[in-house]
Amino acid sequence: MTDAAMTDTRTYECPNFVLQCGITLPAAKLVYKTYGTLAEDKSNVILYPTSYSAQHSDIEWLIGADRILDPSRYFIIIPNMMTNGLSTSPSNTPYPLNQGRFPAITIYDNVMLQRRFLTEVFGIERLAMVYGWSMGGQQAYHWGALFPDAVDRLLITCSSARTSEHNKIFLDSIRAALTADPAWRDGWFQEQPVKGIRAMGRIYAGWAISQTFYRQQLYKSLGYATLEDFLVRFWEWTYARRDANDLYAQLGTWFNSDISANELYRGDLAKALGAIKAKVLLMPGETDLYFRPEDNELEMPHLKNAELRPIPSIWGHRAGNPSQNPEDERFIAQGVRDLLSA
Amino acid sequence: MTDAAMTDTRTYECPNFVLQCGITLPAAKLVYKTYGTLAEDKSNVILYPTSYSAQHSDIEWLIGADRILDPSRYFIIIPNMMTNGLSTSPSNTPYPLNQGRFPAITIYDNVMLQRRFLTEVFGIERLAMVYGWSMGGQQAYHWGALFPDAVDRLLITCSSARTSEHNKIFLDSIRAALTADPAWRDGWFQEQPVKGIRAMGRIYAGWAISQTFYRQQLYKSLGYATLEDFLVRFWEWTYARRDANDLYAQLGTWFNSDISANELYRGDLAKALGAIKAKVLLMPGETDLYFRPEDNELEMPHLKNAELRPIPSIWGHRAGNPSQNPEDERFIAQGVRDLLSA
Known part of the structure; x- marks a missing residue:
């Protein structure tokens, strides 16, 4: 931004x-x-x-x-x-x-x-x-x-x-990963729960794009050298920009929509x-x-x-x-x- | 067993x-x-x-x-x-x-x-x-x-x-969740990283059975009252039976197969x-x-x-x-x- x-x-x-x-x-x-x-x-x-x-x-x-x-x-x-x-x-x-x-x-x-x-x-x-x-x-x-x-x-x-319900499982798995990070402290964190957010990015990566996309390695056409490059520089980055409480709250909004x-x-x-x-x-x-x-x-x-x-x-x-x-x-x-x- | x-x-x-x-x-x-x-x-x-x-x-x-x-x-x-x-x-x-x-x-x-x-x-x-x-x-x-x-x-x-590669993302997201738990301690845990293992169970739940299964709520025919009941009593249970290092090691075996x-x-x-x-x-x-x-x-x-x-x-x-x-x-x-x- x-x-x-x-x-x-x-x-x-x-x-x-x-x-x-x-x-x-x-x-x-x-x-x-x-x-x-x-x-x-x-x-x-x-x-x-x-x-x-x-x-x-x-x-x-x-x-x-x-x-x-x-x-x-x-x-x-x-x-x-x-x-x-x-x-x-x-x-x-x-x-x-x-x-x-x-x-x-x-x-x-x-x-x-x-x-x-x-x-x-x-x-x-x-x-x-x-x-x-x-x-x-x-x-x-x-x-x-x-x-x-x-x-x-x-x-x-x-x-x-x-x-x-199947969508909710995806969301719930993200919440579970995000909150497994000790830095989370039930939302009362002093520093962002970076490991939890990065885990979240990796969960998201698998769900948000099809298996075929990855099979064809289309991330290379987007400028990522390897799968790991895409996971770190795109998916981890996407959520690491945000505050963990904001991310968590919006998952709840989605879950209950x-x-x-x-x-x-x-x-x-x-x-x-x-x-x-x-x-x-x-x-x-x-x-x-x-x-x-x-x-x-x-x-x-x-x-x-x-x-x-x-x-x-x-x-x-x-x-x-x-x-x-x-x-x-x-x-x-x-x-x-x-x-x-x- | x-x-x-x-x-x-x-x-x-x-x-x-x-x-x-x-x-x-x-x-x-x-x-x-x-x-x-x-x-x-x-x-x-x-x-x-x-x-x-x-x-x-x-x-x-x-x-x-x-x-x-x-x-x-x-x-x-x-x-x-x-x-x-x-x-x-x-x-x-x-x-x-x-x-x-x-x-x-x-x-x-x-x-x-x-x-x-x-x-x-x-x-x-x-x-x-x-x-x-x-x-x-x-x-x-x-x-x-x-x-x-x-x-x-x-x-x-x-x-x-x-x-x-798409399968690897799934596996990698599990590893990220499992190791986000502070109890994990890079594998040198004194107590099982229970939160990480439970997060793992929830990630697994979404991937291992189809969206249609959940849409039809077939877990009810297996004796689970609600989705949450299925997630806790089946999916979290499945992995909580095991040692976290064993789970982690076998993910690596799979990843590199x-x-x-x-x-x-x-x-x-x-x-x-x-x-x-x-x-x-x-x-x-x-x-x-x-x-x-x-x-x-x-x-x-x-x-x-x-x-x-x-x-x-x-x-x-x-x-x-x-x-x-x-x-x-x-x-x-x-x-x-x-x-x-x-």
């Missing part, structure tokens, strides 16, 4: 924001960045929430006239998800809600905060599209289910409406899916190991107006964030064009 | 056994158990090596007149792999090769020791079949490549001739595969996440006399050890019958 990328971020602050878990954030902060110009009738808004451990600067690459989201036509807003280190997070929240006492944050909480932010800051009541990958997709699903009349379209890559886990739907997933009025384009990665296309297939009968269009890719989960992968980018860009013209 | 199951194990001891890594084991121990009766002409021998972290008592369930290996016709020998806690392992080797100084053991080393054992104890020079699952399969591949004239058949479930990593083949995998004279039946699990059928497909052009027959199963890697899964057991049993009658 360069300083230059940070210059035009802004912070929305919401006093006394009550979380689903019952704890009040005295000053919930949402750091955001916008791209393009808001139309006078406010009809050109795309919300693009962040994915796991990502900050806006990690995902803004796909915004560009010739890329996936076009800022010359659309007003694109990236709201940083809480717990990502920029918006309200364990690492930046003052006593007494700091570190090991940071409360559980849900996707629901994030979307509620985003809704208030859009209304209060921009007077935006309706979104042309919510676009999201992975945890960004979870936020998109929630937008569709929680505010059915406020969202025209959802484009969701590699995600699900409710975190599946469920569009029906709220008073509106009370656990009735079919009802929550059925409430979505937006046009939905689901684009799972064919070789994604934790957000399986089969999990999306099971959602389809309940969605009123949805298309399932798997990305034919060996990049696994990363097919949905093709920052180094022009073929998958073209495939998703076509999906965006089709959905926005529908 | 009941005491009853142990009564008829025997130990073969080989003095001054030189390992591939250059270290000498003053007294290499191979603990074994046999089932059935050796024919006078010694033509009915099936060698059935152990899989990761398993001891003979964990895998002998499939030996029975109506099961996969029939002891009324065959003389079946289970040699416990070194580092499994029974044969020579970090946990049972005296100073100075104990704990953190235990030398690297390869599949090659194990097969060399097994060869000497069979000759010296039973005068067996030829095997009707080597049958192995996972790391047991790695030993079977090695038998075929290292002693082409001594093996008539190989039946290999869920394994590969050389550990793939390669039938061409020796002076015979000097890294030429195609040559090593091509040297196998045995009839080979490869039975990968269709949904296995770390031993992918695709990895076996790539071996097929180099094998002289092999059939690839994937197990149509949602049990992932465990399709190859169907102790609780009659359908996959029938499928493998048919493979054994076909191969033994060929």
